[in-house]
Amino acid sequence: MKKIALCPGTYDPMTEGHRDVVLRCSKVFDKVIVAVSNNIRKKTLYSVNRRLNFVKKVLAGVKNVEVISFSGLLVNVAKESGAGVIVKGLRAISDFEYEFQMAQINKKLSPELETMFLVTNPKFAYLSSSAVKEVAKLKGCISGLVPKEIELDIIESFEKKFFN
Numbered sequence: 001m002k003k004i005a006l007c008p009g010t011y012d013p014m015t016e017g018h019r020d021v022v023l024r025c026s027k028v029f030d031k032v033i034v035a036v037s038n039n040i041r042k043k044t045l046y047s048v049n050r051r052l053n054f055v056k057k058v059l060a061g062v063k064n065v066e067v068i069s070f071s072g073l074l075v076n077v078a079k080e081s082g083a084g085v086i087v088k089g090l091r092a093i094s095d096f097e098y099e100f101q102m103a104q105i106n107k108k109l110s111p112e113l114e115t116m117f118l119v120t121n122p123k124f125a126y127l128s129s130s131a132v133k134e135v136a137k138l139k140g141c142i143s144g145l146v147p148k149e150i151e152l153d154i155i156e157s158f159e160k161k162f163f164n
């Protein structure tokens with residue numbers, strides 16, 4: 001049986017930290033599904049299509065990675081896509097508290113589904129989508145914070161103030 005992992009997130013936008021987690025995950029599992037959340041309650045800068053296209057552009061060359069968007073319960077996405085494991089990255093205690101609760105809720109909703117954590121690559125421990133947006137907004141250099149494939153797209157979107 002193929003081992004399929006689900007890497008959910010907002011990816012607003014994808015960072016080098018996200019890419020690192022997905023690539024490491026793709027070495028452990030047969031297939032990785034990167035699931036871009038379209039949760040109307042979380043306000044995002046980029047539209048879900050833009051976030052999805054960023055992730056697709058970055059991971060285009062990785063054979064065992066598929067990229068989808070989703071709304072609704074993650075446990076249902078896992079069921080529909082045949083994923084047995086949710087993989088999340090952990091940067092700090094603050095991530096842990098939130099992820100611990102999510103993992104317990106998902107366990108209650110879907111006992112067969114496991115949640116596993118990848119500890120952040122220390123190179124990217126400080127990195128978040130929010131930090132990237134803050135730096136880009138203030139016209140700082142985002143090189144090394146976001147994957148090269150989407151760096152110019154992000155800079156341009158801030159210059160034009162167009163995020164769709």
Ligand SMILES: Nc1ncnc2c1ncn2[C@@H]1O[C@H](COP(=O)(O)OP(=O)(O)OP(=O)(O)O)[C@@H](O)[C@H]1O
Nearest residue numbers: 009010011017018088089090120124127128129130
């Ligand atoms: N630098 C990083 N190292 C390891 N894991 C990360 C890193 N950045 C994000 N993640 C993980 O990726 C998953 C999706 O995160 P998400 O899309 O919310 O990004 P974020 O950087 O936390 O965004 P925001 O700043 O909006 O909170 C989460 O499990 C998060 O912990």
Ligand SMILES: [Mg+2]
Nearest residue numbers: 095128129130
């Ligand atoms: Mg976060």
